[in-house]
Amino acid sequence: MPFATLAEGARTGLRALEWQAWMKRLELDHDNLWAALTYAREAPHPLAAARLGGGLGWYFGTAERVSEGRAFVEAALASADEAPLPLRVEMLAYICYLATEEDDLEAAIEAGERGLALAATSDAPWQTAMVRLALAFAYDCAGPYERAVALAEEARRGFDELGDSWGAASSAVTGALGALRGEDISTATALIAEGVRLHGDYDVGAIPATLLEALLAERRGDAEAAADAYRRALGRSERAGFTEHASFALSGLGSIAFADGNLGEAEARYRRAVAVAEAASAPWL
Secondary structure (H helix, E strand, C coil), X not given: XXXXXXXXXXXXXXXXXXXXXXXXXXXXXXXXXXXXHHHHHHCCCHHHHHHHHHHHHHHHHHCCCHHHHXXXXXHHHHCCCCCCHHHHHHHHHHHHHHHHHCCCHHHHHHHHHHHHHHHCCCCCHHHHHHHHHHHHHHHHHHCCHHHHHHHHHHHHHHHHHHCCHHHHHHHHHHHHHHHHHCCCHHHHHHHHHHHHHHHCCXXXXXXXXXXXXXXXXXXXXXXXXXXXXXXXXXXXXXXXXXXXXXXXXXXHHHHHHHHCCCHHHHHXXXXXHHHHHXXXXXXXX
């Protein structure tokens, strides 16, 4: 099936510097991808369904189509009982990740723990690392934070052994978030520095890493370093079209200006942050 092949190419392409070209291709074929999944489910063709679900989980997250993506991957998984175990583990990892983005933490942890148990019965090192990474993200939000940090470190070791710098960088950032929420600032600072370094010019990972760098600088009381990180995140977010990240960076810059007594600048930053958040339909921001 050509669209299943496209999805498999996207799995790696979206984690590389050419991610924007892959996004444009997938957006052009968005409706066709849904049609391909419908065909795979009705045929039935479990392997094709699993290839689509496993290949496109990261696409939906990157495109900020979180709820739609969760529905897509859940539909693919429901049709993939006879698909290879690694693909099912990978789909559970994406469901965990997307449900966490929706703040449906109970469902996220349930999917992640299912995936982790399934991974223990297979020889699938990349998928095992991936489900650990997704589950660490869920525990970052739900707690306990020690579990998040431990899972992220296990994922990082797994990706390191595979030579996967994207996975290692993402695991470092996820571990940093858990460490920050657990008030382990020194661990969080070391991990986020590693995440920023490994992501390099890969905006999809580097932007949230830089925002976390800014939060850590604020926590240390280093307003100058925080503002610098927020400005870098804002510039990259605007170039990449990541409106939610841009709004968050603007809000951070507004807070720093407010703390410095620069009320006019603070108001301007906050107003722009609100406008960007409203345009992105992101009420939490």
